[in-house]
Amino acid sequence: MPEVIFNGPAGRLEGRYQPSTEKNAPIAIILHPHPQFGGTMNNKIVYDLFYLFQSRGFTTLRFNFRGIGRSQGAFDHGAGELSDAAAALDWIQSLHPDSKNCWVAGYSFGAWIGMQLLMRRPEIEGFMSISPQPNLYDFSFLAPCPSSGLIIHGSDDRVAPPQDVQGLVDKLHTQKGITITQKTLPGANHFYSNMHETLIEECAEYLDARLRGELAEARPKRLR
Template identity: 65%
Template sequence: MPEVIFNGPEGRLEGRYHHSKAENAPIALILHPHPQHGGTMNNKVVYNLYHAFARRGFSVLRFNFRGVGRSQGAFDNGQGELSDAASALDWMQSLNANADQCWVAGFSFGAWIGMQLLMRRPEIAGFVSVAPPANIYDFTFLAPCPSSGLIVHGTGDEIVPGAAVQKLATKLQSQKNITVEYRPVDGANHFFNNHLDPMVAVVDDYVARSLGRK
């Protein structure tokens, strides 16, 4: 799990990168929760997503948005963070020019950024959105959502009501040419405390099935 530093729009960005031993391995970018609420690339949900993709043979990058940890810059209400994510994807693609698939996964604020990145980067073939804050941020930009993916949400989430996420999932599920799965994790709160294993199991099952459909 080597530490990496790469150039972002506002200076250096700090990350952790796992390079798959498989030739032309798929790549995955993992995005962390809100920087102003303690979100970092070492968040437990982000850390577990990172390793779930690595175990499935992906080359995986997680990184700190601007102003977090050793990443330079200052919080920019999402716009700058989206640019950071695009730079991170560029950096990973420069090392994996022949990757056969590209995925993005995000938790909470990171899920919102990830879905915006999905709209801007047609090469992203799949997504995982964990606890997307559909009650806080506008997701209407997903019109239409260009890729199939997975939405995971805890039924005990005290920050993002399940009804808001269910509404988002239902809207995406009605779109043609893509398939969006909605998987609740029974009893899990927003941070999946004591429910990380079932969350990872849901993600791992989805990724395994998706890779099998290639």
């Protein structure tokens, strides 16, 4: 797993990158939790999601947002971090121009950034949003949400209360042309204490179903 440094909007960004052996393999970008609360690309959930996608043949990247680890810059309350994510996708696409499709997976703060990236990049065909926080962050930009995906959270999450996540899911369920799959893990908190393996298993089951052509409506390809 090569360590990489690539240019971002606020300076260099540090990442971990695993190319697929297939030239036209899809790309997956994994986004970490809040930088000011200990979130890094080495978060256990981020790390395991990276290997989940890599094991399914994706070209996979996880990276530190600005100001974390060896990434330059300073925390920018989401706007700069979204620019970092876009720069990361640009960088990996420049190395893999034959890759037509992309997925984004984000955990907590990273879920909010990932959903915003989804709105801006039509090549993103699937997402995993783990413990999003609509109680703290504005998700009204999902109008409409352009791709099918998974929203997964815990029943005992006090950081992202289940009723708030449910409100977000209910809004997305009213949209036509996409399929939102929701999973609520009984007994899980925001950090998936003692539930980590269950979380990754659920994500793996979802990804495998999508790769079989399930859980997503056929839709015309969006143009870049």
